Amino acid sequence: MSSVDAQIVALHAQIASCETQLQRLRDQLFEAESHRDISSGAATGQTPLSLVNVAPSSHPTETSEGFSHQEKGQKVAKIWPLDKHEYRRYGRQLIMSEIGLTGQLRLRSSAVLVVGVGGLGCPAAAYLAGAGVGTIGLIDGDTVEESNLHRQILHSTERVDMAKVDSAIASLKSLNPTVKYVPYHKRLTAEIALDIFDQYDVILDCTDTPASRYLISDSCVLLEKPLVSASALRTEGQLMVLNNPPLPAGNAQGGPCYRCVFPKPPPAASVVSCGDGGILGPVVGTMGVLQALETIKIITKGIQRSSEPPSLLLFSAFSNPPFRSIRLRTRKAKCSACSAQATVTREALESGSLDYVQFCGAVSPIDALAATERVSVVEYSRLYNSSDAAMNTQPSIKEHILVDVREKVQFELGNLEGSINIPYSAICRSSATASTDPLSQPPSEDGWVAQLRNLAEDRPIYVVCRLGNDSQLAVGKMKELGLDGGGTRWIGDIRDGLRAWRKRIDPDFPEY
Amino acid sequence: MASNRPPPGHFELLYFAAASDFAGRNTENIPAPIVATDLFGVLEQRYPGITEKVLSSCAVTVNLQYVDLEGEDAADKDLIIQEGDEVAIIPPVSSG
Numbered sequence: 001m002s003s004v005d006a007q008i009v010a011l012h013a014q015i016a017s018c019e020t021q022l023q024r025l026r027d028q029l030f031e032a033e034s035h036r037d038i039s040s041g042a043a044t045g046q047t048p049l050s051l052v053n054v055a056p057s058s059h060p061t062e063t064s065e066g067f068s069h070q071e072k073g074q075k076v077a078k079i080w081p082l083d084k085h086e087y088r089r090y091g092r093q094l095i096m097s098e099i100g101l102t103g104q105l106r107l108r109s110s111a112v113l114v115v116g117v118g119g120l121g122c123p124a125a126a127y128l129a130g131a132g133v134g135t136i137g138l139i140d141g142d143t144v145e146e147s148n149l150h151r152q153i154l155h156s157t158e159r160v161d162m163a164k165v166d167s168a169i170a171s172l173k174s175l176n177p178t179v180k181y182v183p184y185h186k187r188l189t190a191e192i193a194l195d196i197f198d199q200y201d202v203i204l205d206c207t208d209t210p211a212s213r214y215l216i217s218d219s220c221v222l223l224e225k226p227l228v229s230a231s232a233l234r235t236e237g238q239l240m241v242l243n244n245p246p247l248p249a250g251n252a253q254g255g256p257c258y259r260c261v262f263p264k265p266p267p268a269a270s271v272v273s274c275g276d277g278g279i280l281g282p283v284v285g286t287m288g289v290l291q292a293l294e295t296i297k298i299i300t301k302g303i304q305r306s307s308e309p310p311s312l313l314l315f316s317a318f319s320n321p322p323f324r325s326i327r328l329r330t331r332k333a334k335c336s337a338c339s340a341q342a343t344v345t346r347e348a349l350e351s352g353s354l355d356y357v358q359f360c361g362a363v364s365p366i367d368a369l370a371a372t373e374r375v376s377v378v379e380y381s382r383l384y385n386s387s388d389a390a391m392n393t394q395p396s397i398k399e400h401i402l403v404d405v406r407e408k409v410q411f412e413l414g415n416l417e418g419s420i421n422i423p424y425s426a427i428c429r430s431s432a433t434a435s436t437d438p439l440s441q442p443p444s445e446d447g448w449v450a451q452l453r454n455l456a457e458d459r460p461i462y463v464v465c466r467l468g469n470d471s472q473l474a475v476g477k478m479k480e481l482g483l484d485g486g487g488t489r490w491i492g493d494i495r496d497g498l499r500a501w502r503k504r505i506d507p508d509f510p511e512y
Numbered sequence: 513m514a515s516n517r518p519p520p521g522h523f524e525l526l527y528f529a530a531a532s533d534f535a536g537r538n539t540e541n542i543p544a545p546i547v548a549t550d551l552f553g554v555l556e557q558r559y560p561g562i563t564e565k566v567l568s569s570c571a572v573t574v575n576l577q578y579v580d581l582e583g584e585d586a587a588d589k590d591l592i593i594q595e596g597d598e599v600a601i602i603p604p605v606s607s608g
Contacts, residue, residue: 120608210606231605236529238605262604263582266569270530274607284608312571312578314528314602319538326571326602328578329587429536 023302027102081105089176090132103300104132110299111135113200115188115216117164118142119274119284120230120291121206122154127292129172133299135180136172137200140164141187147512151281188212190349190356193219201303202295205229206288208273210265211356217242217258218354221249221338222346226298228291229258232284233277237315239290240328243338245304250340252331255310259344260332268361283317368472373492377500380462384416401452401461405474406498410466414510416501422448424470427477452483460490468497518544523597531601534566535559548574548591549581551599571602 080087081101086108093099099107112133114121117140128136142164144155154171155164165183172181184196188207197203197219205216205227213229220227226244230237240261247254274284290313310328337344348354383400402419404411411421426448452461461478465471471493478484484491494501502509518524522541532538535558542554551572556563572579575597579588593599 116608118608206608208607210604213604213606231608233529233605233607236605238602261571261578262569264569266530266604266606267565270565271606272530277607279607287608312602314600316528324576324600326573326576326578326600329580332580333585334583425533425536 019304023304027302030105082108085178086132089178093131099296099300106299106302107132107296108134110202111137111200112202112204112295112299113137113139113197114204114206115139115212116206116208117152117154117168118148118206118208119151119232119279119281120288121204122152122168123285123288124204124206124230124291124295125168125172126154126175127289128295129176129179129181131292131296132176133179133295135182135200137182137184137196138165138168139184139186139188139196140168141185147275151279151284153285188215190215190352190354194223194346194350197223197225200225202298203227204291204295206291210271210360213258214265214359215349215356218337218344218349220246221257221342221344222349224248226255226303227258228294228298230287230291232279232287232315233272233274235280235283235317237283237287237317239287239294239313239315241294241298241308241310244298244308244310249338249342254331254338256328256331257335257338259337260335261312261328263332263335265360268363271360271363280317283315286315286317366469366472368476369493373475374472374495375462375492376495377504380494381501381505383462400459401455403452403461403463403474405463405465405470410512413512416464416498419464420451422451422474424465424474427474430477430481449481449483452478457485457489460492462492462494464494464501465497467499468493468495471497518596521595523593523595523599526598526600528600528602529605530603531562531566531570534562544595544597545592548572548579548593549586549589551581551593555601566603567601569604571604573600573602574598 082090082104086104087094090099090104094101094104110133112128112135114125114128114136117125117138121138121140125136125138140163144152144160144162144164144167146157146160148155148164149157149160152164154168155162156167156171159167159170163183163185165185169181169183172179184192186192188196193215203216203220203225205213207213207216208231213231217227217229219225220243224243224246226246227242228239229242230239232238240258242255242261243257244255245253310330312326312328314324314326316322316324331338333339334341336342344354384402402416404415404419404421405424405427406421407423407425408421411419411423415421430449461483463471463474463478465474475491475493478491483489498509499511502511516524518541521543523544524539525542526539527535527537535555546554552563552567555567572581574588574591574593579591580586581588581591
């Protein structure tokens with residue numbers, strides 16, 4: 001090591017030590033000032049705090065002024081840093097060395113923003129409110145739906161259709177009325193992000209789209225705020241503490257941002273929501289609870305003083321081991337948000353020139369088929385019912401073939417009589433290579449093609465799915481594979497899928 | 513996805529989220545050693561289309577360490593995946 005290198009290392013160490021000392025002094029000052037502010041209001045303010053009456057039974061902090069006179073002003077009761085009820089409410093965490101009085105005071109004076117009040121935001125906000133975070137902001141533009149309730153634990157059956165933010169605050173107030181709750185009844189956009197984030201110390205990303213993840217990360221880098229980011233789908237979850245320590249862009253000592261870890265958004269068509277992919281309540285709940293935990297750790301340790309190396313925690317509930325902690329790299333040297341070469345600037349973000357939706361690719365409704373390749377549920381119902389009346393058994397199979405391309409588990413929840421289940425995932429895999437390299441395909445994946453080929457080739461194939469998107473793509477793949485016999489067999493889909501079937505034809509068909 | 517030791521001459525590849533959907537499996541053993549930057553090419557041969565649809569946005573880890581393989585000056589561009597390594601393909605999950 002050269003002498004210059006050694007000097008740099010020594011200086012770093014010296015600065016770190018001074019910063020620690022400085023923070024300690026600030027904490028002491030904070031506590032001393034809070035004592036002075038209160039005792040200066042008392043007539044006998046000079047009484048040394050250590051000499052005052054400290055009898056707990058007569059402790060005065062329950063009075064609104066926070067002090068009282070006893071024995072005609074001869075003694076001033078000691079003013080405790082926390083209110084009496086706070087010692088009781090937070091007692092179980094206060095007695096832990098990781099929190100203690102300093103940690104609790106930091107929690108009380110902190111403001112945390114929860115973006116998204118769903119499966120992640122609900123448990124995260126609940127534990128933060130419980131722990132005594134002073135101010136909690138909640139952003140969400142959605143209303144509560146019945147299908148949210150299995151995982152979004154702050155909402156309730158009576159509050160279906162209520163704004164999620166209001167529903168959450170109702171629960172949180174009942175949990176801890178001493179916290180200040182700030183509602184934002186809107187979806188987060190670039191226009192409002194910086195103004196809102198600026199008022200908070202830590203930001204929690206509990207959202208559900210790639211665009212919001214990049215917007216939130218960029219905003220946190222620009223405003224130098226630590227970001228606790230989590231996500232979950234099906235049985236898996238991810239957790240990262242980003243931009244921590246929250247140093248200015250270009251400072252290599254700062255923590256990596258979302259773009260450092262995932263510089264490219266996933267292709268828009270591949271993005272699966274919880275509504276489409278499914279989500280297990282405790283899986284997303286676990287991730288939300290961990291967000292609260294990481295937030296409490298950041299705040300009680302003192303923002304700016306994080307020394308934990310950055311990591312990505314992977315939770316895979318049905319795997320062994322269920323948790324894996326990935327060591328992340330430091331800030332990327334060419335990161336577009338947090339490096340010295342950053343192109344994400346405050347001006348760019350505020351002016352809207354960073355189009356997050358476009359960056360992540362807008363998902364337009366799939367419109368892959370010609371009108372002649374599609375029928376409505378009403379048209380199909382005539383066919384379905386007429387063959388039903390004529391044939392009695394296996395009706396639709398006799399005259400035409402109905403292929404339901406939902407995944408097997410959904411097919412089993414309810415299906416149209418006589419339909420054949422060929423999951424879209426299997427169709428996708430087969431068609432990708434069937435023509436070029438058939439040997440690489442497991443034999444079972446071609447099974448469905450053979451199955452359809454073996455059915456009388458003149459019978460038309462109707463393809464149906466849940467919403468009418470996969471069915472169109474499935475029709476395309478079937479034609480690619482030559483199942484239409486070069487145009488002799490009609491293959492098409494049922495527009496808007498089984499959702500339309502339930503709405504317009506059979507209201508008893510299960511909704512999920 | 514029980515983490516078993518891969519057989520001699522192989523490393524273990526773990527697929528998460530969208531990667532496991534595309535591959536239709538959670539784990540598989542792949543011959544080692546290979547240069548880390550060749551990994552996507554090997555997977556593209558096995559699962560045509562996976563690079564564009566999944567891998568291009570994924571994080572890659574080797575033995576629980578995030579590796580940087582993107583671009584000319586990537587920090588880990590010379591990394592060799594060795595026999596017995598645990599490699600993971602981690603797509604960004606955005607829902608919640």
